[in-house]
Amino acid sequence: MFHRHGKTFFEFFKAFLLPCDKAYDLIASKFNYTPFRTPDLILSSIAPHIGETETIGAALDICCGTGAGMQMLRPLCRDRLVGIDISQGLLDIARKQNSDKTNGVSLEYIHGNALEMTFDSEFDVAVCFGAMSHVTTKYQDKFLRAVARALRPGGRFLFVSYYRPKIWSLRYWYYRIFNMFFFLRNLFLRPPWIVGKLHYCLPRIKNLLEYHGFEVQIIDAFEGDLAWAKLVSARKK
Numbered sequence: 001m002f003h004r005h006g007k008t009f010f011e012f013f014k015a016f017l018l019p020c021d022k023a024y025d026l027i028a029s030k031f032n033y034t035p036f037r038t039p040d041l042i043l044s045s046i047a048p049h050i051g052e053t054e055t056i057g058a059a060l061d062i063c064c065g066t067g068a069g070m071q072m073l074r075p076l077c078r079d080r081l082v083g084i085d086i087s088q089g090l091l092d093i094a095r096k097q098n099s100d101k102t103n104g105v106s107l108e109y110i111h112g113n114a115l116e117m118t119f120d121s122e123f124d125v126a127v128c129f130g131a132m133s134h135v136t137t138k139y140q141d142k143f144l145r146a147v148a149r150a151l152r153p154g155g156r157f158l159f160v161s162y163y164r165p166k167i168w169s170l171r172y173w174y175y176r177i178f179n180m181f182f183f184l185r186n187l188f189l190r191p192p193w194i195v196g197k198l199h200y201c202l203p204r205i206k207n208l209l210e211y212h213g214f215e216v217q218i219i220d221a222f223e224g225d226l227a228w229a230k231l232v233s234a235r236k237k
């Protein structure tokens, strides 16, 4: 499914029945062949908006997975690059993929829950790629408080979002059906997956970031078929 080197439909179905961290562990070995790994094309469009080579002291990749964001951030960093993820399987692959590319930057892989982060004024940049859907409305205040706390004054939090699609669009119904599958799953299986599309759309997420003391910029970083996606860059005041 998704790629000839990827997992089968049945393996994805099995993962869907497991708790979130175990599901990602199960697909870890083939994760880079799934659409859940942020494509390099997207990352290369984001990099120029973050900074030039070695201009960032310390950066944090929240829900780093196999380290797609870390690979993009590493050349931009001077001192420290941290990835945090709930799946040990994905972190192991991130570590393996980056072990030969430290270039003097300290790389850390933390097995932990992004909703429980306790970093304190440690980072100049924090990113969260492909995983804002794991921060549903109920957890957004707590999460944004933790992100704000993790950043130094003037530090930036960047992620990809989009304006809420119109109800008659295909994308709207794709997101609704995605949410319905997990809603049904969570009725019967424990622990529930914390996941949902349409939770972090613009302009609502911009207002929430401003409420948490960020100055927000919405950037048209993508072109063509991806022009609907927006890069959100939120600076801690």
Ligand SMILES: C[S@@+](CC[C@H](N)C(=O)[O-])C[C@H]1O[C@@H](n2cnc3c(N)ncnc32)[C@H](O)[C@@H]1O
Binding pocket: 020, 021, 024, 036, 037, 038, 062, 063, 064, 065, 066, 067, 068, 069, 084, 085, 086, 087, 090, 112, 113, 114, 115, 128, 129, 130, 131, 134
């Ligand atoms: C779609 S993947 C994106 C991975 C990576 N950021 C990328 O762009 O390729 C979502 C990631 O979020 C992680 N995740 C989900 N819930 C999490 C949580 N509460 N705390 C930390 N990581 C979490 C998963 O383990 C997975 O690595």
